[in-house]
Amino acid sequence: MTKNQQLAKALREIGFLTEVEGAANAQFKSRAYYRAADSIYSLSADVVELYKKDGLNALLKMPGIGKAISGKIEEFIETGCIHQLEDLKKQIPIDIHQMNSVEGIGPKTVKAIYNKLGVTDLAGLESVAKEGRLKTVPGISAKKEQEILKRIEFAKKREGRRIIGEAWPLAKGIESRLQKLEGVFAAALAGSARRMKETVGDLDFLVASDDGSAVMDFFTRMPEVEEVKSRGPAKAFVRLEGGIDADVLVVPEESWGSALLYFTGSKDHNVELRKIAIEKKLRLNEWGVFEAGTEKRVAGTNEEQVYRALGLQWIPPEMRENAGEIQAAAKNQIPDLIGYGSLRGDLQVHSNSTDGTATIEEMARAAKEFGLDYIALTDHTKSLAMAGGLDGDELLEQAGEIAELNDRLDGFRVLASAEVNIMKDGLLDIPNNVLDELDIVGAAIHSNFNLPKEEQTARLVRAARNPSVDIIFHPTGRLINRREGYPVDVEKLIETACETNTVLEIDAHYNRLDLKDEYVRLAVQKEAKLVIDSDAHHPVHFAFLQFGIGQARRGWAKSSDILNTLCAGELLKAIK
Numbered sequence: 001m002t003k004n005q006q007l008a009k010a011l012r013e014i015g016f017l018t019e020v021e022g023a024a025n026a027q028f029k030s031r032a033y034y035r036a037a038d039s040i041y042s043l044s045a046d047v048v049e050l051y052k053k054d055g056l057n058a059l060l061k062m063p064g065i066g067k068a069i070s071g072k073i074e075e076f077i078e079t080g081c082i083h084q085l086e087d088l089k090k091q092i093p094i095d096i097h098q099m100n101s102v103e104g105i106g107p108k109t110v111k112a113i114y115n116k117l118g119v120t121d122l123a124g125l126e127s128v129a130k131e132g133r134l135k136t137v138p139g140i141s142a143k144k145e146q147e148i149l150k151r152i153e154f155a156k157k158r159e160g161r162r163i164i165g166e167a168w169p170l171a172k173g174i175e176s177r178l179q180k181l182e183g184v185f186a187a188a189l190a191g192s193a194r195r196m197k198e199t200v201g202d203l204d205f206l207v208a209s210d211d212g213s214a215v216m217d218f219f220t221r222m223p224e225v226e227e228v229k230s231r232g233p234a235k236a237f238v239r240l241e242g243g244i245d246a247d248v249l250v251v252p253e254e255s256w257g258s259a260l261l262y263f264t265g266s267k268d269h270n271v272e273l274r275k276i277a278i279e280k281k282l283r284l285n286e287w288g289v290f291e292a293g294t295e296k297r298v299a300g301t302n303e304e305q306v307y308r309a310l311g312l313q314w315i316p317p318e319m320r321e322n323a324g325e326i327q328a329a330a331k332n333q334i335p336d337l338i339g340y341g342s343l344r345g346d347l348q349v350h351s352n353s354t355d356g357t358a359t360i361e362e363m364a365r366a367a368k369e370f371g372l373d374y375i376a377l378t379d380h381t382k383s384l385a386m387a388g389g390l391d392g393d394e395l396l397e398q399a400g401e402i403a404e405l406n407d408r409l410d411g412f413r414v415l416a417s418a419e420v421n422i423m424k425d426g427l428l429d430i431p432n433n434v435l436d437e438l439d440i441v442g443a444a445i446h447s448n449f450n451l452p453k454e455e456q457t458a459r460l461v462r463a464a465r466n467p468s469v470d471i472i473f474h475p476t477g478r479l480i481n482r483r484e485g486y487p488v489d490v491e492k493l494i495e496t497a498c499e500t501n502t503v504l505e506i507d508a509h510y511n512r513l514d515l516k517d518e519y520v521r522l523a524v525q526k527e528a529k530l531v532i533d534s535d536a537h538h539p540v541h542f543a544f545l546q547f548g549i550g551q552a553r554r555g556w557a558k559s560s561d562i563l564n565t566l567c568a569g570e571l572l573k574a575i576k
């Protein structure tokens with residue numbers, strides 16, 4: 001972990017433990033810590049450097065960092081730890097990461113379980129649940145005990161795989177340092193991360209250089225390295241801080257393309273390509289493409305060349321899963337995938353009127369800075385009491401505020417909108433005559449996850465048939481590594497979406513990525529309309545859009561499949 005990441009983690013832990021401790025104002029305080037953690041986590045500069053240059057002032061300039069928290073950051077930079085966190089940890093000696101990884105167990109429950117049963121980690125939780133003792137904790141029913149047991153199973157199954165958005169800053173940071181290293185022709189993050197898979201097992205770096213040992217020295221001595229597991233002349237394998245493994249492979253420049261192809265995978269894609277090579281009397285490996293027998297090199301310096309030697313069009317990394325892409329490439333039918341950076345707007349954005357952390361104007365300005373032309377402001381509605389959801393009058397009042405803001409903003413537009421709750425029966429918690437005053441409306445499920453599949457599907461279908469609903473947000477409700485979505489017939493939902501001109505969302509928050517790749521592909525095949533939204537609750541969250549685009553590309557989506565590649569005017573014409 002970089003210093004920024006360590007600091008963000010410490011702040012997040014204070015936030016979580018403050019909630020567990022549950023003193024007065026705990027929720028308010030812990031939110032402030034989460035917000036500060038977000039700011040630090042997404043900072044591109046090194047916080048220590050900034051602090052060295054400008055002192056406390058540099059910290060106070062960041063969004064979400066006030067006097068109290070800047071003091072803690074200063075303490076962390078000066079001493080390497082935060083006193084308050086150490087105290088909290090002594091008082092509540094739980095494994096924060098593990099206890100926070102099971103969906104449905106919030107800070108209050110963690111505390112109740114700790115007080116009553118002394119449980120501090122996942123293994124402890126599993127054993128008390130299996131023994132039937134968890135339900136003796138106040139607030140935990142026998143049914144909830146069973147649910148928790150299922151969720152522990154889920155958490156264990158995913159153990160070891162990281163959510164891509166969590167590994168991303170670390171991975172891209174290492175990639176860019178490798179690229180700047182002296183004597184390096186090229187360097188790239190390969191493997192599943194380059195394919196934009198929702199989770200990654202380990203990180204794979206490829207470097208083209210004539211000086212393998214210099215790269216080895218650099219790689220094994222990076223500040224993030226916790227343990228060097230192996231080191232050869234051109235290969236190394238390390239464990240990074242935070243427990244994620246990383247591989248590096250060094251090749252000569254002439255092998256860059258074939259090695260990048262090999263190291264990007266997927267394995268199934270590679271195996272298929274090798275078969276094609278053999279049919280063509282060629283030999284393909286990480287060093288290049290060679291004529292079988294004579295060993296004459298025919299390709300290797302770049303990926304395009306390698307694919308061409310096999311009679312194939314270049315295939316974007318996100319498609320390389322041996323799911324029909326090789327057959328498409330042979331026929332010159334690789335779709336023109338939606339490009340990173342081609343979104344013009346973002347249709348799910350939250351403000352501090354509910355559970356967001358910034359004002360509408362701050363979110364709008366951040367979106368503009370990010371390069372967008374418009375956002376839809378989609379605060380939660382009243383039945384989501386936890387998030388302080390808005391009622392009809394408050395939504396209309398907010399729409400008025402937005403109109404005023406639009407007069408002030410130059411070359412940027414905020415659409416009045418809402419993330420309306422779909423109730424158990426498929427009706428909404430805001431009446432249609434209010435919704436029809438808004439520019440665009442998203443609807444989502446936030447409750448009753450346990451309905452049987454048919455009922456859940458009927459609920460979503462009813463919402464999609466509502467003439468006031470333009471978009472269904474995060475349609476399956478999953479949280480990666482935390483909970484499976486609610487059971488739903490996605491194909492039926494897609495068909496209803498097509499029939500009713502309802503848009504389905506690809507929520508780009510890296511915890512969600514919902515719709516996921518395979519459902520995106522199904523939606524694209526059926527010609528449903530899609531949008532990619534960040535679900536931003538903080539000005540820095542617009543950066544999540546790249547993960548949504550990655551997921552869309554994994555689902556073979558073109559720009560024309562994604563409505564928010566249009567300008568605001570065209571978008572509003574295309575919806576219901």
Ligand code: DGT
Pocket residue numbers: 190191192193199200201202203204262263264265266267270271
């Ligand atoms: P991960 O790390 O589990 O998220 O998935 P990958 O795809 O990053 O897999 P990893 O790290 O084991 O290996 C990186 C790439 O190296 C993989 O995508 C393809 C290639 N590779 C690894 N093992 C084999 C193999 O046995 N045969 C072939 N043809 N390629 C392999």
Ligand code: CA
Pocket residue numbers: 191192193200201202203204
């Ligand atoms: Ca990997």
Ligand code: CA
Pocket residue numbers: 191202203204247
């Ligand atoms: Ca690997």
Ligand code: ZN
Pocket residue numbers: 350355356380387537
């Ligand atoms: Zn929210």
